[in-house]
Amino acid sequence: MSTLTSYTLDFEQPVVEIERQIEALRSRGDAAAYAREIGELESTRDRLLAKTYAALSAWQTVKVARHPHRPQSADYMRLMCRDLCELHGDRRFGDDQAIVTALARIGSTKVMLVGHRKGRSTPEKLACNFGCAHPEGYRKALHKMKLAEKFGLPIVTLVDTPGAYPGVGSEQRGVAEAIAVNLREMSRLRTPIVCVIIGEGGSGGALGIGIGDRVAMLEHSWYSVISPEGCAAILWKEANDQTNSIAAKALALTAADNLRNGLIDEVVSEPAGGAHRNPQAMADALGGWIVETLRELRRFKPETLVRRRFDKIRRIGSLSEGAHS
Amino acid sequence: MTSLPSSQPVPESRSASDPPALGGTGPAASGSIAPVALPPSPPASPSEAARRAPAAPLPAAPVPAAEVAGARTWDGSEAPVRPKKAVPEGLWMRCPACGETLFRKAVEQALWVCPKCEHHMRISAATRVEQLADPRTFEPINATVAPMDPLEFVDVKPYRDRIRAAQQATGQNDGVQTGTAFIKGRKVVLACLDFTFMGGSMGSVIGEKLTRAIELASEGDLPLIIVSCSGGARMQESGFSLMQMAKTSAALARFDDQGGLYISVLADPTTGGVTASFAMLGDVILAEPGALIGFAGPRVIAQTIRQELPEGFQTAEFLLKAGFIDRIVPRRELRSELGRIIDYAGK
Ligand SMILES: [Zn+2]
Numbered sequence: 280m281s282t283l284t285s286y287t288l289d290f291e292q293p294v295v296e297i298e299r300q301i302e303a304l305r306s307r308g309d310a311a312a313y314a315r316e317i318g319e320l321e322s323t324r325d326r327l328l329a330k331t332y333a334a335l336s337a338w339q340t341v342k343v344a345r346h347p348h349r350p351q352s353a354d355y356m357r358l359m360c361r362d363l364c365e366l367h368g369d370r371r372f373g374d375d376q377a378i379v380t381a382l383a384r385i386g387s388t389k390v391m392l393v394g395h396r397k398g399r400s401t402p403e404k405l406a407c408n409f410g411c412a413h414p415e416g417y418r419k420a421l422h423k424m425k426l427a428e429k430f431g432l433p434i435v436t437l438v439d440t441p442g443a444y445p446g447v448g449s450e451q452r453g454v455a456e457a458i459a460v461n462l463r464e465m466s467r468l469r470t471p472i473v474c475v476i477i478g479e480g481g482s483g484g485a486l487g488i489g490i491g492d493r494v495a496m497l498e499h500s501w502y503s504v505i506s507p508e509g510c511a512a513i514l515w516k517e518a519n520d521q522t523n524s525i526a527a528k529a530l531a532l533t534a535a536d537n538l539r540n541g542l543i544d545e546v547v548s549e550p551a552g553g554a555h556r557n558p559q560a561m562a563d564a565l566g567g568w569i570v571e572t573l574r575e576l577r578r579f580k581p582e583t584l585v586r587r588r589f590d591k592i593r594r595i596g597s598l599s600e601g602a603h604s
Numbered sequence: 605m606t607s608l609p610s611s612q613p614v615p616e617s618r619s620a621s622d623p624p625a626l627g628g629t630g631p632a633a634s635g636s637i638a639p640v641a642l643p644p645s646p647p648a649s650p651s652e653a654a655r656r657a658p659a660a661p662l663p664a665a666p667v668p669a670a671e672v673a674g675a676r677t678w679d680g681s682e683a684p685v686r687p688k689k690a691v692p693e694g695l696w697m698r699c700p701a702c703g704e705t706l707f708r709k710a711v712e713q714a715l716w717v718c719p720k721c722e723h724h725m726r727i728s729a730a731t732r733v734e735q736l737a738d739p740r741t742f743e744p745i746n747a748t749v750a751p752m753d754p755l756e757f758v759d760v761k762p763y764r765d766r767i768r769a770a771q772q773a774t775g776q777n778d779g780v781q782t783g784t785a786f787i788k789g790r791k792v793v794l795a796c797l798d799f800t801f802m803g804g805s806m807g808s809v810i811g812e813k814l815t816r817a818i819e820l821a822s823e824g825d826l827p828l829i830i831v832s833c834s835g836g837a838r839m840q841e842s843g844f845s846l847m848q849m850a851k852t853s854a855a856l857a858r859f860d861d862q863g864g865l866y867i868s869v870l871a872d873p874t875t876g877g878v879t880a881s882f883a884m885l886g887d888v889i890l891a892e893p894g895a896l897i898g899f900a901g902p903r904v905i906a907q908t909i910r911q912e913l914p915e916g917f918q919t920a921e922f923l924l925k926a927g928f929i930d931r932i933v934p935r936r937e938l939r940s941e942l943g944r945i946i947d948y949a950g951k
Contacts (some may be wrong), residue, residue, distance in 0.1 A: 445900030
């Protein structure tokens with residue numbers, strides 16, 4: 280876990296400073312003579328990383344969740360899955376690149392994988408609209424999820440989107456309807472569904488593939504009804520680093536917040552210093568969690584699964600029954 | 605606790621203190637309605653109204669335009685602000701769409717539709733119930749369910765204060781009225797969202813009350829009618845609000861499994877998380893003419909695509925053409941249209 284990332288978050292600066300010193304010592308011809316110093320620097324760095332990441336603010340969490348090196352669906356497909364068989368198209372309009380659907384094995388477990396795709400390079404990002412799906416993306420997801428139901432495959436969704444795509448075509452082809460139908464249908468699919476917010480869980484665009492028997496968030500992902508910037512622009516009339524930070528906290532968007540509020544079921548820990556520092560370790564941890572969770576869910580008959588899934592969603596809300604004066 | 609239906613149109617522009625709702629584009633796009641800040645005029649019989657009409661003086665000085673916050677968009681940017689038009693007080697009002705000076709009572713009798721240009725003005729849930737239900741048949745359920753503040757949300761103003769202000773202004777606990785009613789003699793479960801309460805934004809209360817209404821329709825084997833009028837999800841409840849989309853949609857799945865009839869009526873505006881959940885899940889979807897219906901806000905979309913939006917984008921007519929609603933129904937025909945569909949499809 281020592282890769283010096285080319286992209287540094289402001290609060291990671293002290294860590295990067297230490298890493299630079301380590302690299303400098305290592306690159307010396309007589310590096311062997313500095314083994315003890317290097318070792319000490321490494322443990323200092325690890326302590327600092329652990330300390331920094333244990334105390335991330337909500338807004339810092341959002342920045343980690345958007346880190347350009349953070350593993351995306353495509354990375355998990357590579358690092359966590361094997362024998363991948365991508366399935367394309369919604370059979371109605373097109374093949375939205377912002378959502379990927381594939382048959383895959385995680386360990387020995389066969390699944391239907393559905394994930395937002397953000398893209399890493401600029402052409403990829405453009406092709407995927409930065410992970411903002413059009414209605415055909417949601418319809419593609421549903422089409423494949425129904426196949427999974429038909430063939431008794433469990434569904435794994437990887438959520439990572441700033442939100443559904445805001446565009447003329449998106450509205451014209453009914454993005455709201457597409458998301459709504461997914462919410463309704465996912466609530467009654469007769470096969471296990473496991474959802475993981477791996478990065479950004481932006482509003483309805485995230486929820487559109489986010490209804491499941493077990494919903495988890497990676498430790499440093501975010502999930503909320505709106506992005507902090509969106510919230511700040513509306514409520515504070517201006518989105519800047521300060522208002523974004525206040526809004527992020529107010530929205531209770533971290534994994535820990537969402538777990539405490541009963542809106543998700545579990546938090547999956549990330550490697551020290553975040554998933555971007557060690558994608559393989561993250562993929563291993565996530566794959567392990569998914570396999571174990573699916574093993575637990577396999578015990579339930581389909582009707583029991585659907586009933587429990589409904590009951591879980593049904594309970595969410597915060598209200599009082601009494602009249603106000 | 606429900607207040608008696610007070611026949612009042614709803615201001616179509618949102619004041620600066622209005623809580624933003626999500627996903628919506630909001631109202632500014634469709635103009636501002638006049639009669640804000642007017643005390644309800646004493647009831648007048650139609651004939652009396654007609655007699656008085658010509659004599660009623662127009663005020664000399666218009667009420668100063670109130671500060672209007674821009675319409676809200678899903679990602680938080682504001683839609684262009686259109687200054688609120690001056691509002692004459694008293695018996696007269698101005699149509700926010702065509703600017704015509706209208707006799708209030710006549711507009712009320714026309715169900716708050718402009719007699720000149722057919723603009724469908726926003727109305728409160730109470731007015732909607734009064735317009736749709738057979739007289740004195742609406743029996744509210746869960747009227748005492750009230751919002752909490754699970755996140756102790758504070759922006760420039762605490763959520764608690766926003767709730768209290770909205771409750772005092774509307775006499776309602778939150779932004780939806782639900783209950784049983786008869787429509788043209790047919791028993792139904794009726795739910796009407798209320799734009800006057802924090803922009804009709806959906807938090808836990810709207811999600812829960814709608815879900816209970818859906819469940820009541822299931823238990824009683826009754827047709828379900830939901831009239832939507834909302835800017836979207838309620839930001840101050842963050843994830844709790846988001847999950848109401850899931851809850852209402854899941855409840856509708858069960859109702860659908862039972863073969864229940866759900867008619868969704870979309871009024872101006874229906875946007876954001878409300879559109880992307882129960883509003884778009886009707887077996888039959890009706891919309892009022894000219895209603896703004898969409899997911900993302902027009903300004904966000906314009907910024908994203910860097911182009912002019914097509915004419916009539918995100919109107920009911922646009923959605924009809926795109927294939928996402930069944931019928932556009934003028935308000936004066938809505939009640940009989942609902943009765944007709946129930947006759948065809950209800951049990
Ligand atoms: Zn008019």
